[in-house]
Amino acid sequence: MRIDIITVLPELLKSPFEASILKRAIDKGLVDVYFHNLRDYTDNSYKQVDDYQFGGGAGMVMMIEPIDKCITELKSQRNYDEVIYMTPDGKTLNQKISNGLSLLDNIIILCGHYKGVDQRVRDLFITKEISIGDYVLSGGELGAAVLCDTIIRLLPGVLNNETSALTDSFQDGLLAPPVYTRPAEYKGLKVPEVLLSGNFGKIEQWREEKAQERTEQLRPDLLP
Numbered sequence: 001m002r003i004d005i006i007t008v009l010p011e012l013l014k015s016p017f018e019a020s021i022l023k024r025a026i027d028k029g030l031v032d033v034y035f036h037n038l039r040d041y042t043d044n045s046y047k048q049v050d051d052y053q054f055g056g057g058a059g060m061v062m063m064i065e066p067i068d069k070c071i072t073e074l075k076s077q078r079n080y081d082e083v084i085y086m087t088p089d090g091k092t093l094n095q096k097i098s099n100g101l102s103l104l105d106n107i108i109i110l111c112g113h114y115k116g117v118d119q120r121v122r123d124l125f126i127t128k129e130i131s132i133g134d135y136v137l138s139g140g141e142l143g144a145a146v147l148c149d150t151i152i153r154l155l156p157g158v159l160n161n162e163t164s165a166l167t168d169s170f171q172d173g174l175l176a177p178p179v180y181t182r183p184a185e186y187k188g189l190k191v192p193e194v195l196l197s198g199n200f201g202k203i204e205q206w207r208e209e210k211a212q213e214r215t216e217q218l219r220p221d222l223l224p
Contacts, residue, residue, distance in 0.1 A: 001104065001155060002032045002078070003148060006070050007111040008049055009141050010035040016145045025158045033148065036074070041066040050114050059115035067110065067121050074108060083108045083127045086140030086147070087116060090129030093147060095170035097130065101147075102154035109147065111140030175219055177210035 007013055016022055017033055025031045039047035042065075050060040071083065081104040091097070101107065110117070110126070122129070132143045152158060168176060180191040194206045215222055 001030070001102075001152075002034070002106045003109065003151075004034045004036060004074055004080075004107070005109045005111065005144055005148075006036045006038055006067065007139075007141055007144070008038050008113055009111075009139060010037050012139075012141045013111075013145060016149065021153055021158060022149060025152050025155060028157060030155050030157050031152050036070055038062075038066050038070060041069040041073075053115060057115075061115050062113055062117040062121070064118040064120050064124075067117065067125070071108060071110075071125050078106055080106045080108050083110065083125050084147070085110045085112065085117070085122060085126040085129045086131070086143040087112050087129050088131050088134070088136050090131040092134070093130050093132050093150065095150075095168070098147075098150035098154060099171075102151045109140075109144045111144050113139040170222075172211075173222055174211040174215045175222070177207040177214060 005013060013035055017026060022033075026033060038049050042049060048063075049066050050062050053059065053061045074080070082101065084107060086109060110121075130143070130147060132146050137143060180195060184191045184196060192206070194202050197203070
Protein backbone atom coordinates (compact mmCIF):
# COMPACT_ATOMS: atom_id res chain seq x y z
CA MET A 1 0.00 0.00 0.00
CA ARG A 2 1.10 3.57 -0.70
CA ILE A 3 -0.22 6.62 1.17
CA ASP A 4 0.57 10.15 -0.03
CA ILE A 5 -0.25 12.89 2.48
CA ILE A 6 -0.58 16.51 1.32
CA THR A 7 0.01 18.99 4.12
CA VAL A 8 1.36 22.43 5.01
CA LEU A 9 2.91 20.99 8.17
CA PRO A 10 4.81 17.80 7.27
CA GLU A 11 6.96 18.12 10.41
CA LEU A 12 3.82 17.77 12.55
CA LEU A 13 2.89 14.54 10.80
CA LYS A 14 6.18 12.67 10.69
CA SER A 15 6.54 11.79 14.37
CA PRO A 16 3.82 9.07 14.56
CA PHE A 17 5.43 7.30 11.59
CA GLU A 18 8.86 7.18 13.23
CA ALA A 19 7.89 4.88 16.09
CA SER A 20 5.74 1.94 17.12
CA ILE A 21 3.63 -0.14 14.74
CA LEU A 22 3.62 2.42 11.92
CA LYS A 23 7.42 2.52 11.70
CA ARG A 24 7.58 -1.27 11.82
CA ALA A 25 5.13 -1.52 8.92
CA ILE A 26 7.20 0.95 6.88
CA ASP A 27 10.49 -0.77 7.70
CA LYS A 28 9.03 -4.15 6.66
CA GLY A 29 7.96 -2.70 3.31
CA LEU A 30 4.27 -3.29 4.01
CA VAL A 31 3.34 0.36 3.43
CA ASP A 32 4.99 3.40 1.87
CA VAL A 33 4.07 6.79 3.33
CA TYR A 34 5.11 10.04 1.64
CA PHE A 35 4.62 13.62 2.83
CA HIS A 36 4.14 16.41 0.32
CA ASN A 37 4.56 20.00 1.48
CA LEU A 38 1.89 22.01 -0.29
CA ARG A 39 4.11 25.10 -0.17
CA ASP A 40 6.44 23.39 -2.66
CA TYR A 41 3.68 23.70 -5.25
CA THR A 42 3.30 27.49 -5.05
CA ASP A 43 4.69 30.05 -7.50
CA ASN A 44 4.77 33.06 -5.18
CA SER A 45 7.87 34.04 -3.20
CA TYR A 46 5.99 33.83 0.10
CA LYS A 47 4.98 30.20 -0.49
CA GLN A 48 1.41 31.30 0.20
CA VAL A 49 -1.22 28.56 0.07
CA ASP A 50 -4.20 30.49 1.44
CA ASP A 51 -6.14 33.67 0.74
CA TYR A 52 -9.13 35.68 1.94
CA GLN A 53 -12.53 34.18 1.16
CA PHE A 54 -14.82 35.77 -1.38
CA GLY A 55 -17.82 37.45 0.19
CA GLY A 56 -15.92 38.41 3.30
CA GLY A 57 -15.82 36.67 6.65
CA ALA A 58 -13.23 35.60 9.18
CA GLY A 59 -10.59 33.02 8.34
CA MET A 60 -8.43 32.15 5.35
CA VAL A 61 -9.14 29.53 2.69
CA MET A 62 -6.66 27.13 1.08
CA MET A 63 -6.28 27.96 -2.60
CA ILE A 64 -7.04 25.50 -5.34
CA GLU A 65 -3.95 26.05 -7.54
CA PRO A 66 -1.22 24.45 -5.35
CA ILE A 67 -3.53 21.59 -4.43
CA ASP A 68 -4.34 21.01 -8.09
CA LYS A 69 -0.63 20.97 -9.00
CA CYS A 70 0.22 18.49 -6.25
CA ILE A 71 -2.62 16.07 -6.92
CA THR A 72 -2.14 16.28 -10.69
CA GLU A 73 1.56 15.47 -10.35
CA LEU A 74 0.84 12.48 -8.11
CA LYS A 75 -1.86 11.19 -10.44
CA SER A 76 0.50 11.42 -13.41
CA GLN A 77 2.71 8.80 -11.73
CA ARG A 78 0.11 6.21 -10.67
CA ASN A 79 -3.59 5.52 -10.25
CA TYR A 80 -5.19 6.29 -6.90
CA ASP A 81 -8.15 4.43 -5.43
CA GLU A 82 -9.24 7.33 -3.22
CA VAL A 83 -8.42 11.00 -2.69
CA ILE A 84 -9.44 11.68 0.90
CA TYR A 85 -10.02 15.09 2.46
CA MET A 86 -9.79 15.33 6.25
CA THR A 87 -12.55 17.72 7.33
CA PRO A 88 -14.85 18.15 10.36
CA ASP A 89 -17.92 17.91 8.11
CA GLY A 90 -16.85 14.63 6.53
CA LYS A 91 -18.26 11.20 7.32
CA THR A 92 -17.25 10.13 10.81
CA LEU A 93 -14.47 7.55 10.73
CA ASN A 94 -15.44 4.06 11.87
CA GLN A 95 -14.00 0.56 11.69
CA LYS A 96 -15.92 -0.31 8.53
CA ILE A 97 -14.35 2.62 6.67
CA SER A 98 -10.86 1.66 7.87
CA ASN A 99 -11.42 -1.98 6.87
CA GLY A 100 -12.36 -0.93 3.37
CA LEU A 101 -9.45 1.49 2.95
CA SER A 102 -6.96 -1.15 4.13
CA LEU A 103 -7.79 -3.19 1.01
CA LEU A 104 -6.73 -0.43 -1.39
CA ASP A 105 -3.38 0.05 -3.13
CA ASN A 106 -2.87 3.81 -3.37
CA ILE A 107 -4.56 6.68 -1.54
CA ILE A 108 -4.01 10.42 -1.21
CA ILE A 109 -4.91 12.22 2.01
CA LEU A 110 -5.34 15.99 1.89
CA CYS A 111 -5.07 17.79 5.23
CA GLY A 112 -7.32 20.81 5.56
CA HIS A 113 -6.31 24.02 7.33
CA TYR A 114 -7.65 27.44 8.22
CA LYS A 115 -11.32 27.64 7.14
CA GLY A 116 -10.83 24.69 4.81
CA VAL A 117 -10.17 24.34 1.08
CA ASP A 118 -11.72 26.11 -1.87
CA GLN A 119 -14.93 24.21 -2.61
CA ARG A 120 -13.72 23.53 -6.15
CA VAL A 121 -11.04 21.24 -4.71
CA ARG A 122 -13.78 19.12 -3.19
CA ASP A 123 -15.81 19.20 -6.38
CA LEU A 124 -12.96 18.24 -8.72
CA PHE A 125 -10.59 15.97 -6.82
CA ILE A 126 -11.97 14.57 -3.59
CA THR A 127 -13.57 11.12 -3.64
CA LYS A 128 -14.09 10.67 0.11
CA GLU A 129 -14.37 13.11 3.03
CA ILE A 130 -13.57 11.86 6.53
CA SER A 131 -13.84 13.34 10.02
CA ILE A 132 -12.43 11.77 13.19
CA GLY A 133 -15.10 13.34 15.39
CA ASP A 134 -17.53 16.17 15.95
CA TYR A 135 -14.95 18.77 16.88
CA VAL A 136 -12.53 21.08 15.09
CA LEU A 137 -8.72 20.73 15.08
CA SER A 138 -6.22 23.35 13.92
CA GLY A 139 -5.58 21.25 10.84
CA GLY A 140 -6.11 17.85 9.29
CA GLU A 141 -2.67 16.46 10.15
CA LEU A 142 -3.60 14.80 13.44
CA GLY A 143 -6.73 13.38 11.85
CA ALA A 144 -4.65 12.02 8.97
CA ALA A 145 -2.30 10.32 11.43
CA VAL A 146 -5.26 8.71 13.19
CA LEU A 147 -6.71 7.53 9.89
CA CYS A 148 -3.37 6.06 8.78
CA ASP A 149 -2.96 4.21 12.08
CA THR A 150 -6.40 2.62 11.76
CA ILE A 151 -5.61 1.50 8.20
CA ILE A 152 -1.99 0.37 8.51
CA ARG A 153 -2.52 -1.84 11.57
CA LEU A 154 -4.95 -3.91 9.49
CA LEU A 155 -2.43 -4.74 6.76
CA PRO A 156 -1.29 -8.38 6.75
CA GLY A 157 2.02 -8.77 8.57
CA VAL A 158 1.86 -5.51 10.55
CA LEU A 159 0.65 -6.98 13.84
CA ASN A 160 2.57 -9.88 15.36
CA ASN A 161 -0.71 -11.77 15.75
CA GLU A 162 -2.85 -11.08 12.72
CA THR A 163 -6.00 -12.32 14.45
CA SER A 164 -5.63 -9.56 17.06
CA ALA A 165 -7.18 -6.90 14.81
CA LEU A 166 -10.12 -9.17 14.08
CA THR A 167 -11.09 -9.23 17.76
CA ASP A 168 -10.86 -5.48 18.32
CA SER A 169 -13.84 -3.39 19.32
CA PHE A 170 -16.25 -2.60 16.46
CA GLN A 171 -15.05 -5.39 14.15
CA ASP A 172 -18.22 -7.39 14.82
CA GLY A 173 -20.37 -4.42 15.76
CA LEU A 174 -19.67 -4.84 19.47
CA LEU A 175 -17.17 -3.49 21.96
CA ALA A 176 -14.41 -5.87 22.98
CA PRO A 177 -14.93 -7.86 26.21
CA PRO A 178 -12.78 -7.31 29.33
CA VAL A 179 -9.26 -8.75 29.17
CA TYR A 180 -6.94 -9.92 31.95
CA THR A 181 -3.36 -11.06 32.41
CA ARG A 182 -1.14 -12.18 35.30
CA PRO A 183 -1.36 -12.19 38.26
CA ALA A 184 -4.60 -14.16 38.62
CA GLU A 185 -5.35 -12.24 41.83
CA TYR A 186 -4.31 -8.72 42.73
CA LYS A 187 -5.34 -6.91 45.91
CA GLY A 188 -8.33 -9.21 46.25
CA LEU A 189 -9.45 -8.75 42.65
CA LYS A 190 -9.59 -12.10 40.88
CA VAL A 191 -9.62 -13.02 37.22
CA PRO A 192 -12.93 -14.70 36.29
CA GLU A 193 -12.61 -18.44 36.84
CA VAL A 194 -13.84 -19.28 33.36
CA LEU A 195 -10.73 -17.68 31.83
CA LEU A 196 -8.54 -20.00 33.88
CA SER A 197 -10.57 -23.13 33.14
CA GLY A 198 -8.96 -24.09 29.84
CA ASN A 199 -12.43 -24.71 28.41
CA PHE A 200 -12.20 -22.65 25.25
CA GLY A 201 -15.82 -23.18 24.32
CA LYS A 202 -16.98 -21.65 27.60
CA ILE A 203 -14.34 -18.93 27.37
CA GLU A 204 -15.57 -17.89 23.93
CA GLN A 205 -19.17 -17.90 25.16
CA TRP A 206 -18.17 -15.75 28.16
CA ARG A 207 -16.40 -13.27 25.89
CA GLU A 208 -19.39 -13.00 23.59
CA GLU A 209 -21.73 -12.39 26.53
CA LYS A 210 -19.43 -9.77 28.05
CA ALA A 211 -19.02 -8.02 24.71
CA GLN A 212 -22.79 -7.82 24.40
CA GLU A 213 -23.17 -6.56 27.98
CA ARG A 214 -20.44 -3.95 27.63
CA THR A 215 -21.91 -2.67 24.36
CA GLU A 216 -25.40 -2.43 25.89
CA GLN A 217 -24.00 -0.45 28.82
CA LEU A 218 -21.52 1.84 27.07
CA ARG A 219 -22.56 2.08 23.39
CA PRO A 220 -26.18 0.99 22.96
CA ASP A 221 -26.21 3.04 19.74
CA LEU A 222 -24.15 0.30 18.11
CA LEU A 223 -26.82 -2.31 18.58
CA PRO A 224 -29.58 -2.83 16.02
